[in-house]
Amino acid sequence: MACKMKLALVGCGNIASYHVQASNSTGRVEITTLIDPNCHARENIAKLIPHDVECFSCLSDALAAEQENELQIFDAVSILVPSWRSPDGEDLHEVVASEALRARKHVLLEKPVTVSIEVRNLCGPSL
Numbered sequence: 001m002a003c004k005m006k007l008a009l010v011g012c013g014n015i016a017s018y019h020v021q022a023s024n025s026t027g028r029v030e031i032t033t034l035i036d037p038n039c040h041a042r043e044n045i046a047k048l049i050p051h052d053v054e055c056f057s058c059l060s061d062a063l064a065a066e067q068e069n070e071l072q073i074f075d076a077v078s079i080l081v082p083s084w085r086s087p088d089g090e091d092l093h094e095v096v097a098s099e100a101l102r103a104r105k106h107v108l109l110e111k112p113v114t115v116s117i118e119v120r121n122l123c124g125p126s127l
Contacts, residue, residue, distance in 0.1 A: 005106075006073065008033035010059055010096050011080030012041035019078055020048045033074045035059055059096055063103050076106035 007029050009016050013036075023029040033054045034042045042055045054073055056062040066073050077100045081092045093109060100107050 002028070004028055004030040006030055006032040006075045008035055008059075008062060008074040008077045008105075009045065009080055010035045010077050010100075011082075012036035012038065012045040013080060013082075015080050016041075016045045017048055019080065020045060024050070033062055035062055035077075059099050063099070074105070076108065078108040079110075 005028060007023060009019055009031060012034055016034075020031060023031050030051075031049050031053060033056065034045055035056045035058065036042045036045075037057045039055075039057075046053055046055065054062070054065070056065065059077070062073065077096075079093060079096050079100070081096055083091075083093050085091055086095075097107050097109050
C-alpha cells in the first residue's frame with residue numbers, strides 16, 4: 001500500500017469539516033495537523049478526525065516544530081483561510097501560500113487564489 005500524504009489544514013472554519021470528510025474518504029490522505037488561531041475551532045475539527053493530530057495557532061509555529069524536531073509532520077497544506085485582506089493590508093491567501101511554498105510544501109489553494117491583481121500577475125500564466 002502506498003504511503004498516505006500527510007496534510008495540514010490551515011484554517012478550521014466551516015469549510016474545514018468538508019475537507020476532513022473528503023480526506024477521510026480517500027484513504028490516501030491523513031490529516032496530521034490543524035492550524036488556526038482559534039483553539040475552539042481547532043478542537044471542533046479535531047473531533048471529526050479519527051486519530052490524534054498536532055495543533056498550532058499559526059503555520060510558522062508548525063514549521064518551526066518540524067525543524068526543531070527534525071521530523072516532517074505534514075507534506076502538504078490545504079489553505080482554508082478567508083480570501084480577503086487583513087487589517088494591515090496583507091492578502092491572507094498570499095501570506096499563507098507563500099510561507100508554505102517557501103517551506104517546500106505542496107499547496108492546495110482554492111479560488112480565489114488572491115484578491116490582488118499584482119499578486120496574481122506574479123504567479124504567471126498558470127493561474
